[in-house]
Amino acid sequence: MPRYIGQRIKRIEDPKVLLGTAKYVDDLEFPGTLYLAILRSPVAHARLLKVDYSDALKMPGVVSVITGLNIAVENRPRNFPMAKDEILYVGHPIAAVVAEDRYKAFDALERIQFDYEPLPAVVDPEDALKDEVKAVEGMSNIGYRKTYRAGNPEDALSRSDVVIETKLEISRVYPAAMEPRGLLSVYQGGRLTVYASTQAPHFMRRFLKNAFGNLVSDIRVVQADVGGAFGSKMFPYPEDYITVYASIMLRRPVKWVNTRRDDLMSTYHSRGQIHRLRAGFTRDGEWRALIDDLVIDLGAATHGYYLADITATLISGPYKVRDILVEVYGVRTNKTPLDQYRGAGRPEAAFVYERIMDIAADELGMDPVEIRRRNLITQLPYTNPFGHHYDSGNYIKLLSFAEQYYRDFEKRAEELRKQGRRVGVGLSFYIEQNNFGPWESASVRVKSDGKVLVIIGAAPHGQGDATAIAQIVADELGIDIDQVEVSWGDTELIGEGFGTYGSRTLTLAGNAALLAARGLKERLRVLGAQLMGVNVEEVDYRDGRVVHLRSGKSMSIQEIANAVTSNVGGTWGYRAEPKLEETAYFGLKDYTYPYGSHVALVEVTEEGLVKVLDYVAIDDIGFVVNPMLAEGQVIGGVIQGFGEVVLEEVKYDESGNLLTQSFGEYWLPSAMESFKVKWIYLEDGKSDAPIPSKGIAEGPLIGVLPALTRAIERAVNKRITKIPVDVKLLI
Amino acid sequence: MRMSSTVKVGPEELVKVRVKVNGVWYERYVEPRKLLVDFLREDLGLTSVHIGCDTGHCGACTVIMNGKSVKSCMVLAVQADGAEILTLEGLAKDGKLHPIQEAFWEKHALQCGYCTSGMIMETYYLLSQNPNPTEDEIRRGLSGNLCRCTGYQNIIEAVKLAAQKLRG
Numbered sequence: 097m098p099r100y101i102g103q104r105i106k107r108i109e110d111p112k113v114l115l116g117t118a119k120y121v122d123d124l125e126f127p128g129t130l131y132l133a134i135l136r137s138p139v140a141h142a143r144l145l146k147v148d149y150s151d152a153l154k155m156p157g158v159v160s161v162i163t164g165l166n167i168a169v170e171n172r173p174r175n176f177p178m179a180k181d182e183i184l185y186v187g188h189p190i191a192a193v194v195a196e197d198r199y200k201a202f203d204a205l206e207r208i209q210f211d212y213e214p215l216p217a218v219v220d221p222e223d224a225l226k227d228e229v230k231a232v233e234g235m236s237n238i239g240y241r242k243t244y245r246a247g248n249p250e251d252a253l254s255r256s257d258v259v260i261e262t263k264l265e266i267s268r269v270y271p272a273a274m275e276p277r278g279l280l281s282v283y284q285g286g287r288l289t290v291y292a293s294t295q296a297p298h299f300m301r302r303f304l305k306n307a308f309g310n311l312v313s314d315i316r317v318v319q320a321d322v323g324g325a326f327g328s329k330m331f332p333y334p335e336d337y338i339t340v341y342a343s344i345m346l347r348r349p350v351k352w353v354n355t356r357r358d359d360l361m362s363t364y365h366s367r368g369q370i371h372r373l374r375a376g377f378t379r380d381g382e383w384r385a386l387i388d389d390l391v392i393d394l395g396a397a398t399h400g401y402y403l404a405d406i407t408a409t410l411i412s413g414p415y416k417v418r419d420i421l422v423e424v425y426g427v428r429t430n431k432t433p434l435d436q437y438r439g440a441g442r443p444e445a446a447f448v449y450e451r452i453m454d455i456a457a458d459e460l461g462m463d464p465v466e467i468r469r470r471n472l473i474t475q476l477p478y479t480n481p482f483g484h485h486y487d488s489g490n491y492i493k494l495l496s497f498a499e500q501y502y503r504d505f506e507k508r509a510e511e512l513r514k515q516g517r518r519v520g521v522g523l524s525f526y527i528e529q530n531n532f533g534p535w536e537s538a539s540v541r542v543k544s545d546g547k548v549l550v551i552i553g554a555a556p557h558g559q560g561d562a563t564a565i566a567q568i569v570a571d572e573l574g575i576d577i578d579q580v581e582v583s584w585g586d587t588e589l590i591g592e593g594f595g596t597y598g599s600r601t602l603t604l605a606g607n608a609a610l611l612a613a614r615g616l617k618e619r620l621r622v623l624g625a626q627l628m629g630v631n632v633e634e635v636d637y638r639d640g641r642v643v644h645l646r647s648g649k650s651m652s653i654q655e656i657a658n659a660v661t662s663n664v665g666g667t668w669g670y671r672a673e674p675k676l677e678e679t680a681y682f683g684l685k686d687y688t689y690p691y692g693s694h695v696a697l698v699e700v701t702e703e704g705l706v707k708v709l710d711y712v713a714i715d716d717i718g719f720v721v722n723p724m725l726a727e728g729q730v731i732g733g734v735i736q737g738f739g740e741v742v743l744e745e746v747k748y749d750e751s752g753n754l755l756t757q758s759f760g761e762y763w764l765p766s767a768m769e770s771f772k773v774k775w776i777y778l779e780d781g782k783s784d785a786p787i788p789s790k791g792i793a794e795g796p797l798i799g800v801l802p803a804l805t806r807a808i809e810r811a812v813n814k815r816i817t818k819i820p821v822d823v824k825l826l827i
Numbered sequence: 828m829r830m831s832s833t834v835k836v837g838p839e840e841l842v843k844v845r846v847k848v849n850g851v852w853y854e855r856y857v858e859p860r861k862l863l864v865d866f867l868r869e870d871l872g873l874t875s876v877h878i879g880c881d882t883g884h885c886g887a888c889t890v891i892m893n894g895k896s897v898k899s900c901m902v903l904a905v906q907a908d909g910a911e912i913l914t915l916e917g918l919a920k921d922g923k924l925h926p927i928q929e930a931f932w933e934k935h936a937l938q939c940g941y942c943t944s945g946m947i948m949e950t951y952y953l954l955s956q957n958p959n960p961t962e963d964e965i966r967r968g969l970s971g972n973l974c975r976c977t978g979y980q981n982i983i984e985a986v987k988l989a990a991q992k993l994r995g
Contacts, residue, residue: 106932106933106935107932107935109940110931110932110937110940111924111932113937113940113943114919114924114928114931114932114937114943114947115875115915115916115919115924115928116873116874116875116914116915116916116918116944117875117916118875118940119874120874120877120941122868122874122878123868123874197869198865199858199860199861199865272975273939273941273975274877274879274885274887274939274941274942274973274974274975274976275877275879275939275941276878276879321940322939323877323879323939323940323941323942324938324939324941324975324976326975353878355881356879356880356881356882356885357881357882557939558938558939558940558976559938560935560938724935725935728935728938728976728977728981731977731978731980731981732938732975732976732977732978733978734978735977735978735979735980736975736978758880758882758884759880759882759884759885759973760882760884764973764975765978765979766969766970766971766972766973766979767965767966767967767969767970767972767979767982767983768966768967768970770966770978770979770980772980773978773980
């Protein structure tokens with residue numbers, strides 16, 4: 097019987113945070129550390145003519161100024177990481193000052209002058225499509241183009257009884273991790289150690305090595321404690337290259353940490369999709385066809401194109417429709433580049449297919465649950481029209497479960513409406529794709545005092561995976577969880593690994609740790625037998641001990657570790673290999689596809705405030721190792737999603753000026769707007785892994801958008817086609 | 828808070844600041860424009876005090892100054908001259924967690940932990956003013972502290988539990 101797996105175990109990560117001793121990147125200091133600050137463009141699009149930093153260099157404490165740094169990085173513009181001859185967005189780095197401290201560095205920024213010739217800015221993504229005004233000189237605005245076609249959508253649409261035609265918009269949002277991005281690059285004798293607020297240290301090492309491999313002999317990346325990421329601290333950023341370059345050139349430790357204003361204009365924004373679609377239904381509610389033009393607002397670089405691929409290939413969601421055409425247009429605009437944010441393409445897809453379901457229900461006069469039941473996939477596994485293999489579970493069962501809450505919420509809404517209150521209920525059904533691979537690594541070591549150290553190649557940053565992995569290893573080895581430590585985030589701690597993204601860490605790193613622990617048990621058995629001088633076939637491993645069945649002799653992990661690590665300076669008399677470590681790698685042959693349903697009861701007050709009166713999220717994410725951690729992910733994700741539906745939008749004016757430059761303009765949900773979320777989990781659809789989990793970090797943000805949108809729509813009785821919801825519709 | 832209105836110094840001239848932080852008196856010379864948050868972090872090494880926004884919106888830098896919670900990015904170090912300050916580093920006694928810290932642990936009230944120091948200090952202030960707050964009072968009390976991970980639910984539960992523990 098497992099002691100820990102499946103239990104709500106308190107986090108082993110917490111004490112250092114609670115005591116204030118966690119070390120985020122800005123908390124790390126090396127003697128002689130210099131501080132780097134970045135001069136960012138205040139204009140959206142211009143030719144950069146001249147940068148004059150001579151006055152800045154004269155200021156006391158200023159060590160260096162960097163301008164015009166260009167490095168070729170995939171899917172980034174020529175003017176990357178700095179504008180050399182063309183400014184492409186507000187926030188585009190123009191110069192960097194390196195100074196003794198940050199006050200001096202920011203003072204010096206004000207002494208840099210630059211001449212530019214303004215160019216018209218491309219702001220509206222649909223205008224960008226016309227390709228008349230260019231976002232990047234000499235390049236087409238169409239940065240990415242793809243057609244996804246399955247079946248015969250034109251024919252199926254023409255034979256549909258009812259065609260819904262609408263435009264849906266998912267605005268640009270900003271991930272807003274509470275810790276802004278930052279880096280401390282330490283140069284020592286031709287080698288570099290980079291301390292970073294990152295979610296993928298091994299990946300970061302790769303991309304930095306690609307750029308600077310000819311300047312340094314090696315790069316070690318160490319993940320500092322990370323104050324949230326939500327996808328935004330993974331892919332290469334201009335500041336990563338600028339800071340590392342500065343430390344190599346100056347041969348000094350150089351630290352850069354974004355101010356919040358800098359972060360709002362430089363951390364990759366996300367979502368930013370427009371769908372112009374036609375969806376065909378039969379009179380009795382069968383979804384038959386979809387033709388969708390998907391425009392994704394990529395900003396000033398094209399690396400976010402893959403998000404549209406994820407959206408397009410999951411556009412049918414958990415439904416049986418197979419005649420689909422999605423034309424993807426990825427457009428360049430003069431805005432901060434776009435990339436992933438919690439959910440990465442799946443929330444956008446769910447918003448679209450669930451809006452279609454609700455609008456169709458209204459048009460056909462059907463019940464929203466019934467129309468979903470009519471269309472849900474009933475046989476699993478199922479290959480969707482674009483090749484996703486939905487693996488396991490029971491969608492109808494979960495919908496029926498959610499329906500009970502929906503009916504109950506509807507009853508309560510009815511009561512409240514009688515009192516004249518504007519109340520609505522929304523239900524969503526969503527499908528997730530996760531466990532983005534390819535694999536992850538884990539080592540399990542016994543230290544001389546018998547404590548077990550688990551090292552994982554993934555790089556959690558707040559999710560609590562270390563606790564869940566300690567639960568797995570403690571159970572496998574049959575030892576107390578306080579004998580297990582988990583470490584990660586250093587490219588020199590473990591050979592190779594990837595990181596924490598795509599709801600993968602528990603399933604991939606957790607199962608790697610399980611396999612490594614199994615290997616370690618075997619190792620202990622062999623070693624214990626040799627140390628006891630008995631036959632290995634005659635010993636068993638039981639609850640942290642190697643037991644010789646016949647004689648009753650036994651050795652604990654601690655005794656074995658002690659036996660091989662004591663006797664310093666002595667001879668190796670026992671001749672057994674003293675290896676007390678095993679490493680394992682784990683990957684799945686395909687992605688996993690959890691699913692779920694969210695139900696919301698919402699009131700819109702007279703003043704237009706959105707109040708969530710009740711909320712339930714029901715998920716099937718396979719086996720749940722620690723329900724407290726999974727629930728924490730769901731609650732947090734739902735409130736983030738509330739922000740996306742009601743409060744959060746990156747705004748630009750028509751000239752490309754960024755209007756959201758502080759938390760005064762970009763509104764995050766506070767304790768005042770947050771609400772209670774109830775989480776229920778079913779464990780029908782397990783993965784193929786030995787610990788058959790799937791993953792939950794992103795699911796809540798997929799389920800919440802359409803559920804809340806629908807509830808608000810019903811409360812105000814006006815159709816909603818854009819998030820965040822236009823305030824005018826609420827009053 | 829004592830504010831000297833007659834001192835005239837240039838931006839580069841250093842001003843003496845004496846503060847009692849977590850029970851210890853410190854004396855340092857600082858630039859008059861230096862923010863309290865930078866003073867606590869850089870001059871005193873108290874890195875539990877986090878910078879999350881620079882604009883007073885997020886509350887990650889919340890500390891207790893003369894018994895009241897302040898956002899230390901909104902206070903100059905020189906304004907703290909003579910003040911008594913408590914940061915998260917000063918909350919645990921002899922290695923034993925304060926009941927608020929215990930409650931945050933028990934209720935899974937933190938994920939990435941970046942907002943946690945500010946949340947705990949704001950909770951400390953809230954409970955010093957109101958030992959038995961209603962849920963609504965807790966929400967209002969914490970409305971100036973942003974958290975991106977937890978959705979606040981477990982933080983609110985932790986504050987309730989901490990209040991209960993502190994009342995005995």
